[in-house]
Amino acid sequence: MHITFFSVWMTVLWSSILVLIYYVLRTKYELIDICSVSGVIVLYLFCMMRMVIPVEFSWTKVLFGGTLYNKIYYFFCIERNIGNDISVFDMLRFIWYLGAFLILLHYVIQYVKVARYFGDMPVQRNSKAAQIADTIWNGSKKPDIIQIAAVKTPCCFGILRKKIIIPDKLYTEEQLRFILLHECSHLKNNDILVKNLINILCAFYWWNPCVYLLKKDLNQSLEIRCDLTAVKELDLQLKGDYLAVILNEYKDSLKTGKSAGLRYDNPKLLLERFQLVAKEKCILVRKGIILAWIISICLLLISYSFIFQTKYEAPKEDIETEQNAYEVNTNNSYLIKVDDGTYFLHIQNKDIPVDEEGAQKMIEAGFNIIVKSEK
Structure with a gap:
């Protein structure tokens, strides 16, 4: 098992193709109907795994990439253009690593700032929200419910020390329950960890537009899953009330560009959430998740089963040595x-x-x- 130019290239190729296919099918609802929303998330997580492990195994079959493949590899990796020591690939690799380091450093600094921002800010506890959260959260390590005037929309934060942060405004008991159902679902599913991982992945593959498409649609899929989890036992009237709360929070998020909660610059994403919540048939089925696991494992094994490499004829002078x-x-x-x-x-x-x-x-x-x- 080792990492080569060809294994990295196959990783980028496979992951990009799968992301594009999943995105097209997911936005047309075919993939959701087949694999469920949770199944779509599983498929995307396996795409992330493929990006994280760009290796070539001992059982990987080597295939000839063709004459054009030879020329591309020769231009990027063999031909020397600067001082006979540096190839085009050497320069691109340096730019890649430098960009990844700077973006990752910026992300870590911003994350630490946000953590300190919430940690140092004077807060007040919302006892009513805490009581509602107790009825929703069944496991241990219940999240802290914090009310802060600085945020305009509810959000959750923390991987180990989980917090649900709500704005300092009046909510009815029903509104609080809907909000906490949604945020608790994020925390139970470890969505904060997933979002941090995809941000790190975007930092490393910053030059690949398909990674940002993966981030966008994975975030949307996580939100849809939380919505469906929150309303799965509600009747039509309560579903409408839930969507009204989401819409009000969305409107509040538009009033400021510094909201800590989720903000949808594209209203179509919010409309899609509403449409899926309103669908009568259940799209959180266990069979879909199992099917997604099977598809993901099969595609993962296939993606590692072969690799395109170059092939050159040996020079005549290397053959006729005597x-x-x-x-x-x-x-x-x-x-x-x-x-x-x-x-x-x-x-x-x-x-x-x-x-x-x-x-x-x-x-x-x-x-x-x-x-x-x-x-």
Whole structure:
């Protein structure tokens, strides 16, 4: 198991193709109907896994990529353009690593700032919200419910020390329940961890637009899953009330560009959430999740099963290393078959004996054969 130029290229190729296919099918609802929303998330997570492990295994089959593939590899990796020491790929790799380091550093700094921002800010506890959260959260390590005037829309934060942050405004008990159902679902599913991982992945593959498409649609899928989890036991009237709360929070998020909660610059994403919540049939089925796991594992194994590599003919000077050593090909030699069944290779005005098995292989390779009555 090792990482090569070809294994990285196959990783980018496979992951990009899968992301594009999943995105098109997901936005047209075919993928959701087949695999469920949770299944779509599983498919995207396996795409992330493929990006994180750009390796070539010992059982990976090597395939010839073609003449154009040879030329591309020669231009990027073999031909030297700067001081005979640096290839195009060396320069691109340096830019890649430098960009990834700077973007990742910026992300870490911003994350630490947000953590300190919530940690140092004076807060107040909302006892009513805490009581509602107790009825929703069944596991241990219940999240802290914090009310802060600085945020305009509800959000959740923290991977180990989980917090649900709500704005400092009046909510009815029903509104609080809907909000907490949604945010608790994020925390139970470890969506904060997933979002941090996809941000790190975007930092590393910052030059690949398909990674940002993956981030966008994965975030949307996580929101849809939370919506469906929150309303799965509600009747039509309560579903409408839930969507009204989401819409009000969305409107509040538009009033400021510094909201800590989720903000949808594209209203179509919010409309899609509403449409899926309103669908009568259940799209959180367990069979879909199992099917998604099977599809993901199969595609993952297939993606590692072969790899395209270059293939070059050895230079003539590397073959003819001695004065009496010659390259044997169909242009400078031919076979002679004698009546007694023996074969000779004629090259450089010399006849060299060849066994029958070797002669048959040369005939299959296209060598001409001349039949002589005697030798």
